[in-house]
Amino acid sequence: MEDDATTPPPRRSDATRAAILRAARERFAADGYERATIRAVARDAGIDPSMVMRYFGNKEGLFAAASEIDLRLPELTGVPPEETGARLVRHFLERWEGDETLNAMLRVGVTNPAGADRLHSVFRDQVAPAVASVCPDREQAPMRAALLASQVLGMAVSRYVLKLPPVVALTHEEIVNWLGPTVQRYLTAPEP
Amino acid sequence: MEDDATTPPPRRSDATRAAILRAARERFAADGYERATIRAVARDAGIDPSMVMRYFGNKEGLFAAASEIDLRLPELTGVPPEETGARLVRHFLERWEGDETLNAMLRVGVTNPAGADRLHSVFRDQVAPAVASVCPDREQAPMRAALLASQVLGMAVSRYVLKLPPVVALTHEEIVNWLGPTVQRYLTAPEP
DNA sequence: CGTGGTGGTCAACGCTTGTTGGCATCAACC
DNA sequence: GGTTGATGCCAACAAGCGTTGACCACCACG
Known part of the structure; x- marks a missing residue:
């Protein structure tokens, strides 16, 4: 053929x-x-x-x-459980700075319904499954993915969109060290 | 007169x-x-x-x-140190649901320079000072306020603007219980 | 009674936007 | 070499925008 x-x-x-x-x-x-x-x-x-x-x-x-988006989330099943948080935070940082599409999506998603829909699908098709693969209880996966999203999106919004000065001033290392444990806890810690 | x-x-x-x-x-x-x-x-x-x-x-x-905004942040100096996180998270939740102005600011701040400026002032004049009052080391106050903002803004964006379904599904209690310790750590924990 | 300001409508302006159809040009193929 | 389809520009359209100025109704006060 x-x-x-x-x-x-x-x-x-x-x-x-x-x-x-x-x-x-x-x-x-x-x-x-x-x-x-x-x-x-x-x-x-x-x-x-x-x-x-x-x-x-x-x-x-x-x-x-x-606005076709591929977060290229790393395979997490092989990663030592205590490293997944930092690993994910670092990945998101690099991804966000290397692909303008992500910023475009964020900016558009906030004021345009089509953009919001696109973000919904990214969350559903890429983030949620990745989280489910490291989640102790499968039923909790959507909730834990939601918490992860709230922290990661918040960092992206305040750093790359709003550009709040003290957020921009943070180094990659600082962000990973502070947000890593947070994400780690959201993904795997027992309910508080 | x-x-x-x-x-x-x-x-x-x-x-x-x-x-x-x-x-x-x-x-x-x-x-x-x-x-x-x-x-x-x-x-x-x-x-x-x-x-x-x-x-x-x-x-x-x-x-x-x-778009005049008053976050009405509570006086934190009298609050037991281990409760400030949960207290703040609950306050932001109620504030966001009771005042449409906050959502307006968020939506506008993302695409309009004037809106972003307004958010910068709110951060500088209201959030940062409140954080400084409970911060162990004054020099770290802007950084800790930045971390707080990243988590709180992220929850606001994903829940009230993007309306990601699993984020909307969270109850107030769940949010306070999960985000409270995060904020607590951002405000007072020694550097990781 | 008149007069002046205050609260409000109406019609229009200049401009930008997304979108469309017609006309040129070029490459390829019989 | 002529036909044809793809590629591109130009000019224009209708609609919507922020904004303006002329005009009317009311109410208080001398």
Whole structure:
């Protein structure tokens, strides 16, 4: 079979598509959904606004395409139980600083229903299962994932979105050392 | 002096002013800055959009007037040191559910610079001093306040803004019991 | 009675937004 | 070499936005 369905033939427009997506992620991350205009994205990508429409249908479609998220959560089953907290905190820190998409999602999720939905799925499909794999009681997994999310999202919001000065001043080591035990407790400690 | 500068005579328009502010807080809380339109606020308040302009100058002025925040943080110096964490968490929970302004600030602060500024001042003028009053080492106060903020804001974002289902499902008691020790540790524990 | 301020509406402005359709250009294929 | 489809730009649309100024109704006070 010469026609592989999973990898369609490369089109000449693939570069443009990619440029649009890159610009869109930047704009969504910096400005949120409403202030990230299609015109600005097109300008950043060096093309006409109508091209954005042709390739992604409308603004919602552009956002959907630009906001695919993979947290790349590490396999936790092999990790020594007392290290999972610090390991996860460090992973989230690096992930957040290496992928603008995450900031875009956070900014958009707060004011736009579609963005919030996307965050719901990320939580349901990636965070919750990972937590379940290290959770003593499977029934408690959603609750423990919720607690984890509250601490991790809070750090992300105050550090990368609001940029509260004393939060920005923290080093990676400080954050891992302080938040690690918290996350650890949320994941595995018996109910308080 | 018959003209008391601190309490100007009540005007007939005070009711309208209050109605506008109430509507504005609701809209800002529900939609964020950009999607909360002056026209919608005016409609909710039952008056003409131009009245909003007359009373508050422009949209930024309206937001400034509608976003005055008082966290009403309790005096912590008299509280037994081991209870401050739970006490604070409970206070924030009740405060957040009783005052739409807080949600408005959070939603706006994430996409609008003016909103972020407002949150910075609340942190600097209200949270940081309260933390300093129970902090073993004064120099560490900003850092400890930062950690507190990361956990409290995270709970607020995931529960009241994003409404992640497992976070919404938590009871007040569960939240206090889980987050209380975390906050306690952030405030008073020796560095990890 | 008149007069002036106060509370309020109405219609319009200039601008930006998402979105659309028509026209040029270029590459590829029969 | 001409046809065809993909790629791109340009100009325009309708709608919604913040904002403005002209105009009306009321109420108090001389």
